[in-house]
Amino acid sequence: MMLHNSYQHNRLIIGLRAGVLLLFAAVFLVVHGPALVSRAVIAMHQWVVPQRTAAMPDEVTALQAKVKDLETENARINEIITRVGDSKKQFVFGHIVFGGGFLFTDTLSIDRGRESGIVSGDFVATKESILVGTIIQTGERWSTVAPFTQLGRKVLVRAGEKKDIVFEAMGVGGEEIEVDLPATVNLKAGDVVWSAEKPDYIVGLVDRLDSSSARQIQNVFIKPPIAFKALTDVEIYHK
Amino acid sequence: MRDGRGVFAGVLCGLFFESIFVVPTFGFYLLPITIIAIIFAVLPFTMTLLNITLSWLGGFLTMLQWSLVATQGYMVSLAFFIHIISIITISTGIIYYVSSTQKK
Numbered sequence: 253m254m255l256h257n258s259y260q261h262n263r264l265i266i267g268l269r270a271g272v273l274l275l276f277a278a279v280f281l282v283v284h285g286p287a288l289v290s291r292a293v294i295a296m297h298q299w300v301v302p303q304r305t306a307a308m309p310d311e312v313t314a315l316q317a318k319v320k321d322l323e324t325e326n327a328r329i330n331e332i333i334t335r336v337g338d339s340k341k342q343f344v345f346g347h348i349v350f351g352g353g354f355l356f357t358d359t360l361s362i363d364r365g366r367e368s369g370i371v372s373g374d375f376v377a378t379k380e381s382i383l384v385g386t387i388i389q390t391g392e393r394w395s396t397v398a399p400f401t402q403l404g405r406k407v408l409v410r411a412g413e414k415k416d417i418v419f420e421a422m423g424v425g426g427e428e429i430e431v432d433l434p435a436t437v438n439l440k441a442g443d444v445v446w447s448a449e450k451p452d453y454i455v456g457l458v459d460r461l462d463s464s465s466a467r468q469i470q471n472v473f474i475k476p477p478i479a480f481k482a483l484t485d486v487e488i489y490h491k
Numbered sequence: 492m493r494d495g496r497g498v499f500a501g502v503l504c505g506l507f508f509e510s511i512f513v514v515p516t517f518g519f520y521l522l523p524i525t526i527i528a529i530i531f532a533v534l535p536f537t538m539t540l541l542n543i544t545l546s547w548l549g550g551f552l553t554m555l556q557w558s559l560v561a562t563q564g565y566m567v568s569l570a571f572f573i574h575i576i577s578i579i580t581i582s583t584g585i586i587y588y589v590s591s592t593q594k595k
Contacts, residue, residue: 355581356574359513388513396513403571404515404561422562426570430562 343487344368346376346395353481358425360397360480364488365390373491375450382477383453384486395488399480400455401427408448409455409474411439415446421455421474427481429456429474435463437470445474497590501528504582515561523553524582531586543587550579 332345346362364370376384376397385399400407405423410416417437421429433439443458456476463470505521514520527550534542554575558567567575 355577356570357512359511398513402513402515403558403567404563422565424562424565424568424571425558425574426568426572428568428570430565 343489344370346486346488348483348486349394351481351483353479356426358399358402358427358480360385360399360483360486362395362397362486362488363393365393365395367392368488369490370395370488371490374488375491376486376488377453378478378483378486380478381453383447383450383455384476384480384483387488397486399423399427401425401429401476401480407455410446410448410451411443411458415451418448421472427476427479428459431472431474432469433472435468435470439470439472495532497532497586498525498528500589501525501582501586504585508578508582515557519554519557519561520578523550523557523579524586526550526553527579527583528586531583531590539587539591543583546586547579547583550582551575554579 344364346364348360349363350359350361360376362376370387370390372387372390374387376387378384383400385397385402387395388398389396398405401423403423403425406420407423407429408418408420410418417439419431419433421431424430439458439461441458441460445455445458447453447455454477456474459473459475461470461472501524502521505524508520508524509517512520527546530549531542531546534545536542536545555567558571558575559565
């Protein structure tokens, strides 16, 4: 008798559970059914249609990127041709492959060497006539540039409105040169400093001056107007 | 005293930095890094951190002194100061790593 009752009891429980599950399934199908069906149809369609139809958007994107690169390269080449035509001096274009700033150093390496006629001692500048440094090592297709701000390197410069203040500054690394001048020398932050050996080229701008009324000497710090670590292209002129 | 592997690693490290960086004179990176390696090899302290610190200081002071001589008394720029610290720290790390892998 008890076994019979417990059997019926178990069947009742199982039936209730199945009913609840069926109810949840019915609600799910009513809510999400159409979306699932449409997804299934799309997936079947993509499987049936040839693969190249699905690859076309990627190919178009790649082609668009390639066109953009070619347009940029074309603009750069046109600029170079214009510079070569306008310039009265012979120079070689170089692309910086190892820029300054690596572990806070000043070292620059370019992709031109003896093959392009570059020798040690040639000087390097930007297209804006800003002095960068000197070639110190050359390979067949590479060269190393020592910036004028290299630690221990001296550079002769001119400053002032008439470029009549001539002095020698010392490179202290980190794209900076320093000099001690008498306090009577009239320099202020922002003044342009030119190369004394190559008067057409800018060395940098006066960054700051450290002086006090009690001192008769002022420390002048000069920095290039552009960061060498941000350079991508330079011009190499024969000495 | 440790064996010479750390010193050898230090010399190689110094030559590597000499070749990739523009140097005021040859030995600007080689000498301080070699000094780090030698100090680390001969220091007898049981505290490894103390050995590393003293080696680091030895190399750092050597490179800083050489820089002051190269600039004839002008203090180096902040960026170059950080460069010196980076080089010395990397070299000390390499020397310690090579020395610590030796057989005991």
